[in-house]
Amino acid sequence: QVQLQESGPGLVKPSETLSLTCTVSGTSISDYYWSWIRQPAGKGLEWIGRLYTSGSTNYNPSLKSRVTMSVDTSKNQFSLKLTSVTAADTAVYYCTREHDYSNYDWFDPWGQGTLVTVSS
Amino acid sequence: DIQMTQSPSSLSASVGDRVTITCRASQSINTYLNWYQQKPGKAPKLLIYAASDLQSGVPSRFSGSGSGTDFTLTISSLQPEDLATYYCQQSNSMPWTFGQGTRVEIK
Numbered sequence: 001q002v003q004l005q006e007s008g009p010g011l012v013k014p015s016e017t018l019s020l021t022c023t024v025s026g027t028s029i030s031d032y033y034w035s036w037i038r039q040p041a042g043k044g045l046e047w048i049g050r051l052y053t054s055g056s057t058n059y060n061p062s063l064k065s066r067v068t069m070s071v072d073t074s075k076n077q078f079s080l081k082l083t084s085v086t087a088a089d090t091a092v093y094y095c096t097r098e099h100d101y102s103n104y105d106w107f108d109p110w111g112q113g114t115l116v117t118v119s120s
Numbered sequence: 121d122i123q124m125t126q127s128p129s130s131l132s133a134s135v136g137d138r139v140t141i142t143c144r145a146s147q148s149i150n151t152y153l154n155w156y157q158q159k160p161g162k163a164p165k166l167l168i169y170a171a172s173d174l175q176s177g178v179p180s181r182f183s184g185s186g187s188g189t190d191f192t193l194t195i196s197s198l199q200p201e202d203l204a205t206y207y208c209q210q211s212n213s214m215p216w217t218f219g220q221g222t223r224v225e226i227k
Contacts, residue, residue, distance in 0.1 A: 035216075044207065044218055044219070044220045044221050045164065045207060045209075045218040045221075046218070047215055047216040047217065047218070058214055060214075060215040061121075061215060062215070094163055094164075099169075103152075104151075104152060104169065104170045104211060105152075105211035105216070106154045106166055106169040106170075106209075106211065107154070107156070107164075107166060107209070108165075108166040108169075108175065109165075109166075110163040110164055110165070111163065112162075112163055113163050
C-alpha cells in the first residue's frame with residue numbers, strides 16, 4: 001500500500017522560505033510523477049507543480065517564480081520550497097502521486113496534508 | 121488556464137436519493153477529467169478518472185460521464201458516509217485546475 005507523509009515547519013515567517021518534504025513508503029519513488037497541491041482553509045484546491053524522478057519539473061505559472069521541487073531517490077523523498085511567502089500562502093499542503101497513463105493524469109494517493117501558517 | 125465550474129456549490133439530499141453534480145470546463149478537455157471526494161478534515165480521495173473510470177475500491181453507486189466541456193458525477197443512492205465535498209479536476213493541459221467544489225449534505 002502506497003503511503004505519503006508530509007513533514008516540515010508548521011509556522012513560517014513572512015518573506016521567508018517554506019520547506020516541506022514528502023516521504024513515500026510502499027513503493028519506489030522512481031519512475032513516477034509526484035505533485036504538490038495546496039488548500040487554504042475553507043477554500044478549493046490549487047496545483048503547485050510536479051516533478052519526475054529524473055528531476056524534470058512543471059510548475060503552476062502563478063507560483064513558478066517562487067517554487068522549487070527536488071527529489072532524493074536514496075531517501076524515497078521529494079521536497080517543495082516556496083520562497084518569499086506571505087499570508088496568502090497559508091494553507092494545508094498535500095503531496096500526491098500523479099499517475100500518467102496514455103496522457104491521462106490523476107492524483108492518487110494523497111498524503112494526509114500539513115498545515116503551514118505564515119505569520120510573524 | 122482552463123477554468124472548471126461546478127454546480128451546485130452545495131446541495132442537501134436524503135439517504136437513498138440520486139445526486140448529480142455537474143462540472144463545466146472553459147474549453148474542451150476531451151475526457152481528461154477526474155473527480156475527488158474530500159471528507160471533512162481529510163485529504164481528497166480519487167473517485168473517477170478519465171471522466172468515467174471508477175477507481176478501484178470505490179463503491180459502484182458513484183459514476184461519471186461526459187466529454188468535451190460538460191461532465192457529471194452521479195451518486196445513484198446517497199449514503200450517510202457520502203457527506204463530503206466533491207471536486208472535479210482537468211488534466212487536459214497544465215496547469216492542472218480544479219473546480220471550486222460541491223458540498224453534499226445529508227438531510
